[in-house]
Structure formats: C-alpha cells, structure tokens
Amino acid sequence: MSDDLNDLKQALQATTPTPEAARKAEHLMLAEKNFERLQETTKPHRHTFRQSDDGHFKGVKKMMSMLSNRMALGTATALACAGLIAVFPEISAQFGDQKHTNPVIDPHATVQSSPETAPNTSTKTDTIIASDMQALELSEAEVDSDHIMPLSRPAASMRSRLLQETRDIRPLELKSNPSGDVFATAPQNPLRVTVEHPVSTFSVDVDTAAYAYIRSALQAGQLPPREAVRIEEMINYFQYDYTDPDEHPGGDAAFHTDVTVTQTPWNTETQLVRIALQGKMPETDQRPPLNLVFLIDTSGSMDQPDKLPLLIQSFRLMLGQLRATDEIAIVTYAGNAGQVLEPTSAAEKTSILGALARLQAGGSTHGQAGLQLAYRTASQMATAQEVTRIILATDGDFNLGLSDSKQLKDYIAQQRDSGIYLSVLGFGRGNLNDATLQTLAQNGNGQAAYIDTLSEAQKVLNDQLTGALFPIANDVKIQVEFNPAKISEYRLIGYETRALKREDFNNDKVDAGDIGAGHQVTALYEVTPVGSPARLTSPLRYGNRQDTMTPGEIGFVALRYKQPGSTQSQRVETPITQDNIGDDDDLRFAAAIAGFGQLLRDPRYLGNWGWNAAIDLADNARGADQFGYRAAAVTLMRLAQSLNTK
Known part of the structure; x- marks a missing residue:
C-alpha cells in the first residue's frame, strides 16, 4: 500500500509535460469559436436596407428568446412596442394624442437602435416607451421569479426615475390673455326693469384707445381679450355728421344735444335710443396759447420698434400743428426723472427734434418721479388765459413709485385742481397697462388714446389735435330717466367703466369726463317698449306700472357740465318723444359698431344676428367716409369674423 502511495506522490510532484504547440493552438481556436457561438459576439454582417421576407416579428421573437434578465426584457419589450407603433400608425391612436407633451429625458440614459430599422427618436415615441414600461411592470408578476435575475440597483433607479418624470408631465396651460396686457374693465351693463330702476347715470367718454387696440390685435391675427x-x-x-352748436337756435352753448329713436337692427321688437353730443369748434386763430410738457417713458420696456421709435415719430407729426406762441418742454423718466428740454418755443423745431432724437430706452420705470417733475415744470410754464397740459407717452408699466391704480388716482386728483390737464398716449403690446392709462386720463381731465401705427398718430395728434388739447366742458355727466308707462326694460350699451351713482349727478364734487373742442360723444340704449314680446322679464304681480303726466315722452335726458375753470355745473335737458323717431347712416353705422363690439365681448342680447348682418349694416352705412375709417372698420370686421372660430 505504501509503495502505491509513494508512486502517486512522486507522480503528483513531477513536472507537467509541455504540450505540443500545434495541438495547443488548435484547442484554443476551437474554444474561442465555441465561446463566440454561445455568446453571440461574432462580428455583425454589413447592414443593408433590404427587408427580410420573414415578416416584422421574427427578429422580435429571436431577440426575446435570447434575453434572460429583467432589465433586458423590459427594454426589449418597450423597443418592440415602439417599433410596432412606427410600422403600424393605427396602433398609436390607442395611446392618445401626445403632441402637447414634452417628456423629460434622463441625460445619463442612452438609447441605441439598430441602423437597419433606424427608428425616429421623437417625443411621441419616447412617451410611448415610458407608457409601455409601466404596463410591463404589471405583467412581470406573472413571470416565474426563480428564473429571472434581479435588476441591478443603477438600472432600477434609472427606470424608476424615468417613469416618475413621465408621470409628472402636464400639458402647457394657456392664459386667457396670452398678451400680458392689463385692461380697465367692468361687468357688462345689465338689463334694467324700468319700474325698479328708471334712472341711468354715467360720465361721458371721448377716449378711443380700445378701438385702436382691437385693430392692432386683429391685424396681428388674434381676437382681442374680452376685457379690452x-x-x-x-x-x-x-x-358723425351731428349738428354744430352754432347752427342751433341760441348757439352759445358749449355743445349741442340730439336724441334719435330707431328700430334695433338685431331685434325688431326693441328700439335704439341714440344720445349725441357735438362740441363747439373755435376758430384756430382764436385759440389760447399752449404750454405742453411731453412726459416720455424711456424705461427698458419701451425699447421696441412700436414704442419709443414710434413715439418719437408721433411727436414729430404734432409739431406742425403748433404755433410760435406755444411752448414745449420734455421730461423723461426711467430709473430717474430728468428734463431733457427746458420750455422752448414751438418755432424752434431744430432744438425740439434734436432732444427727441437723443432719447434712448433703458432702466426701470419710476413713473412717480416723472409725474412729479412734469407737474412742477407745467406749473412753472402756466400763465393766465393759457392752456397747460401734460402729454404722457408710455406703455403704462409703472414698477417704481406710484404703481397702484388707487395711489395714482389720488395723486392725479390732487393735481388737476391746479388747472393742469393730463392726457395719455399708450404704445406697444405685450405689457401694456391699459388700466393705469385709463386711471391717469380719467382723473387728469384728459383723453386716452392708443397709438399702434403712424397713421393713428396722424389722426390723434394732427387731424384731431385741437379737440385733444383745448377743453370746452369739464365734468360732463348724463342722466336718463325712462318712462315706465312706455318702456318696460332698457340697457346702456358700453360705458361700464364710466358708471355713476344716481346721486353723483347733482354732486359737483364728483369728477366726470371732459369734452374738447369739436369732440363728439355717442351713447346708445336698447329699450323694450311696454307690451313688446321681446321683454325678457316678467311683470311683478303687485307692481303696476306708473302712470305719468307726460304720456307722450319715452324718457328724459339731463346733462350737467362745467365751464373750464368753473366749480359750478350747468344743467341741460332734452325730452325723448315720438318726434325723435328717425334713421340715418350715422345711426346705422354706430349700431353696426355696437354690434361688432358685442360680438367680440358678449353677444347674449344679439340673438341670431351675427357677423354677416353686422358687416352688411356697416358696409351700407359708410356714407361719405372722408378719411376711409369706416371702410377700414368693415375690413376689420371681416377679419374678426374669419378669426372667430366659435
């Protein structure tokens, strides 16, 4: 036994014989071939674009049969689903519309695809892959866990993060007013029952800013916000062709009042009542000298072509309408306020144009400092028997100092008692603060206009400059009382931001709108006669209509106004009777524009009357149309109709 053990021990301690080189090389080559065959690591064949005749699913089946771990199975299944979606587009409908979703892609994840299939790595496909991976998680429970290797921690973390980020994706919410502009607005005037509310009171308004803004929005391919x-x-x-006060008997009044009643275009069972005011136009050589302070916003928000550059061009147009006795000063504000032109005669156009040309935009918007300096400058320029006015040109973006509407209102109200007027020109879109502009103009006894083109600047600062600069009546208020025996219901169309309380009419301390030389004011009421089937409210069981001592009157119009510089108002009265029934192009066109506005804002009272009817009415009532403004309005209405997809 011991001999056998010794022999074995000696054999084990002996040196292993050296193998033959040729045989060793043969065995190594065979081992490498077997390894490559079993592990599929052979070099791939050159790819071609020729499709296999075996169908779309053979490659998928082969790939699935070779994957053994969970991560590989999940990735392959997701890629397979994406491939099916690319090949069969009808399957993608089951996953919903993904075009508004932008998934967050893990920057550390890399997706490799075969050059032969070359799938498009679009947002839609990525989202579908994530959805399929979620579905895969539910089906994995059906697989025998004993035959599946667990996911490595990094792979599991990556998939978990991708799924969570996909779940968090939300469609982009659109704002109701994507422009970012802010507007002065109020709820639409309600329908009034005459027995309950027979009196309507409001301040006049000669502003035109809303129409110019609406035109700018429509020409940019957008419907204006309703609040605009x-x-x-x-x-x-x-x-409009209203009667001049000088042509009326006793033509010493500052303006003439006219009332007309006609059938309502959008409801044959109701009537329109038009109240028209025409201001007196003095002779140009009789007007007093002007003291003008151009208060110009040069903040960073004005650095756009439709703001400061257009503003400078607009003021250049205005200079041609001024006389040598008029004076101009220029105050600017951005982070700080400064005077860039001291009071200068309008005849020195070179100095004025040079100061305008040097203006540049930049910095914040310290509106308070600008207003304070402008009022100090205007106060120094003011003399007796002259008109002193500040013209503020801005986008209304006050972000330093007095930026709250109430603070601005209180400050301007304190300054207007000095006799210095404040008018406002709005420029640009995107951050236009119309609410601020309206606050300034209404409380500064001035007018608000919106300048979107040089043509609009020509209209406001050239053609209608006299009315914009020279007041003929201050604090003009209108109060209408309807006869409940004749009129069951009524509503005032527009003037929502100019509404006054009934008791404000006789209170001379309550501020109201002003009328300049040659200015016109139009107000429309839609009224429902007693007994008309168009009545929208039911009569009260215990409320009988009142019988009056003036059965022929539909209503009664009263106006109050002050002469410039006066603190006491005067009253003017005009009854509304059947004699006032009439019709003309001016009334029809005004009604068409009223319908245009209601279609843009709230058409609830128009019934089936729509765009085609409004366009036809305006087109047939253009009249003389000297400057083409009415024809342009018809074109604008057609554009609004095409943009209105409701």
Whole structure:
C-alpha cells in the first residue's frame, strides 16, 4: 500500500509535460469559436436596407428568446412596442394624442437602435416607451421569479426615475390673455326693469384707445381679450355728421344735444335710443396759447420698434400743428426723472427734434418721479388765459413709485385742481397697462388714446389735435330717466367703466369726463317698449306700472357740465318723444359698431344676428367716409369674423 502511495506522490510532484504547440493552438481556436457561438459576439454582417421576407416579428421573437434578465426584457419589450407603433400608425391612436407633451429625458440614459430599422427618436415615441414600461411592470408578476435575475440597483433607479418624470408631465396651460396686457374693465351693463330702476347715470367718454387696440390685435391675427373691448370707445372713434352748436337756435352753448329713436337692427321688437353730443369748434386763430410738457417713458420696456421709435415719430407729426406762441418742454423718466428740454418755443423745431432724437430706452420705470417733475415744470410754464397740459407717452408699466391704480388716482386728483390737464398716449403690446392709462386720463381731465401705427398718430395728434388739447366742458355727466308707462326694460350699451351713482349727478364734487373742442360723444340704449314680446322679464304681480303726466315722452335726458375753470355745473335737458323717431347712416353705422363690439365681448342680447348682418349694416352705412375709417372698420370686421372660430 505504501509503495502505491509513494508512486502517486512522486507522480503528483513531477513536472507537467509541455504540450505540443500545434495541438495547443488548435484547442484554443476551437474554444474561442465555441465561446463566440454561445455568446453571440461574432462580428455583425454589413447592414443593408433590404427587408427580410420573414415578416416584422421574427427578429422580435429571436431577440426575446435570447434575453434572460429583467432589465433586458423590459427594454426589449418597450423597443418592440415602439417599433410596432412606427410600422403600424393605427396602433398609436390607442395611446392618445401626445403632441402637447414634452417628456423629460434622463441625460445619463442612452438609447441605441439598430441602423437597419433606424427608428425616429421623437417625443411621441419616447412617451410611448415610458407608457409601455409601466404596463410591463404589471405583467412581470406573472413571470416565474426563480428564473429571472434581479435588476441591478443603477438600472432600477434609472427606470424608476424615468417613469416618475413621465408621470409628472402636464400639458402647457394657456392664459386667457396670452398678451400680458392689463385692461380697465367692468361687468357688462345689465338689463334694467324700468319700474325698479328708471334712472341711468354715467360720465361721458371721448377716449378711443380700445378701438385702436382691437385693430392692432386683429391685424396681428388674434381676437382681442374680452376685457379690452369697451364699446363706447369703438363707437366714439368715428366722426358723425351731428349738428354744430352754432347752427342751433341760441348757439352759445358749449355743445349741442340730439336724441334719435330707431328700430334695433338685431331685434325688431326693441328700439335704439341714440344720445349725441357735438362740441363747439373755435376758430384756430382764436385759440389760447399752449404750454405742453411731453412726459416720455424711456424705461427698458419701451425699447421696441412700436414704442419709443414710434413715439418719437408721433411727436414729430404734432409739431406742425403748433404755433410760435406755444411752448414745449420734455421730461423723461426711467430709473430717474430728468428734463431733457427746458420750455422752448414751438418755432424752434431744430432744438425740439434734436432732444427727441437723443432719447434712448433703458432702466426701470419710476413713473412717480416723472409725474412729479412734469407737474412742477407745467406749473412753472402756466400763465393766465393759457392752456397747460401734460402729454404722457408710455406703455403704462409703472414698477417704481406710484404703481397702484388707487395711489395714482389720488395723486392725479390732487393735481388737476391746479388747472393742469393730463392726457395719455399708450404704445406697444405685450405689457401694456391699459388700466393705469385709463386711471391717469380719467382723473387728469384728459383723453386716452392708443397709438399702434403712424397713421393713428396722424389722426390723434394732427387731424384731431385741437379737440385733444383745448377743453370746452369739464365734468360732463348724463342722466336718463325712462318712462315706465312706455318702456318696460332698457340697457346702456358700453360705458361700464364710466358708471355713476344716481346721486353723483347733482354732486359737483364728483369728477366726470371732459369734452374738447369739436369732440363728439355717442351713447346708445336698447329699450323694450311696454307690451313688446321681446321683454325678457316678467311683470311683478303687485307692481303696476306708473302712470305719468307726460304720456307722450319715452324718457328724459339731463346733462350737467362745467365751464373750464368753473366749480359750478350747468344743467341741460332734452325730452325723448315720438318726434325723435328717425334713421340715418350715422345711426346705422354706430349700431353696426355696437354690434361688432358685442360680438367680440358678449353677444347674449344679439340673438341670431351675427357677423354677416353686422358687416352688411356697416358696409351700407359708410356714407361719405372722408378719411376711409369706416371702410377700414368693415375690413376689420371681416377679419374678426374669419378669426372667430366659435
């Protein structure tokens, strides 16, 4: 036994014989071939674009049969689903519309695809892959866990993060007003029952900013926000052939009042009552000298072609209408306020144009400092028997100092008692603060206009400059009382932001709108006669209509106004009777514009009357149309109709 053990021990301790070189090389080559065959690591064949005749599923089946771990199975299944979606587009409908979803892609994840299939790595496909991976998690429970290797920690973490980020994706929410502009607005005037509310009171308005803004929005291919639509400013944008006060018996009044009643275009069972005011136009050589302070916003928000550059061009147009006795000063504000031109005669155009040309935009918007310096400058320029006015040109973006509407209102109200007027010109879109502009103009006894083109600047600062600069009546208020024996219901179209309380009419301390030389004001009421089937409210069981001593009157119009510089108002009265029944192109066109505004803002009272009817009415009532504004309005209405997809 011991001999055998010794022999074995000696054999084990002996040196292993050296193998033959040729045989060793043969065995190594065979081993490498077997390894490559079993592990599929052979070099791939050159790829071609020729499709296999075996169908779309053979490659998928082969790939699935070779994957053994969970991560590989999940990835392959997801890629297979993506491939099926690419080949069969009808399957993608089951996954919903993904075009508004932008998934977050892990920057550390890399997706490799075969050059032969070359799938498009679009957002839609990525989202579908994530969805399929979620579905795969539910089906994995059916697989025998004993035959599946667990996911490595990094792979599991990557998939978990991708799924979570996909779940968190939400469609982009669109704002109701994507422009970012802010507007002065109020709820639409309600329908009033005459027995309950026989009196309607409001302040006049000669602003035209809303129409110019609406035009700018439509020409940019967008419907204006509803809050931007102020119908009274749309109607008052146009000139009408109203009776001049000088042509009326006793023509010493500042303006003439006219009332007309006609059938409502959108409802044959109701009537329109038009109240028209025509301001007196003095002779040019009789007007007093002007003291003008151009208060110009040069902040960074004005650095756009439709803002500061257009503003400078607009003021250049204005210079041609001024006389040598007029004076101009220029104040600018951005982070700080400064005077860039001291009071200078309008005849020195070179100095004025040079100061305008040097203006540049930049910095914040310290509106308070600018207003304070402008009022100090205007106060130094003001003399007796002259008109002193500040013309503020801005986008209304006050972000330093007095930026709250109430603070601005209180400050301007304190300054207007000095006799210095404040008018406002709005420029640009995107951050236009119309609410601020309206606050400034209404409380500064001035007018608000919106300048979107050089043509609009020509209209406001050249053609209608006299009315914009020379007031003939301050704090003009209108109060209408309807006869409940004749009128069951009524509503005022527009003037929502100009509404006054009934008791404000006789209170001379309550501020109201002003009328400039040659200005016109138009107000429309839709009224429902007693007994008309168009009545929208039911009569009260115990509320009999009131019998009046004036059965021939439909209603009664009263106006109050102050002479410039006066603190006491005067009253003017005009009854509304059957003698006021009439019709003309001016009334029909104003009604068409009122319908245009309601279609843009709220068409609830228009019934089936729509765009075609409004366009036809306006087109047939253009009249003389000296400057083509009415024809342009018809074109604008057609554009609005094409943009209105409801």
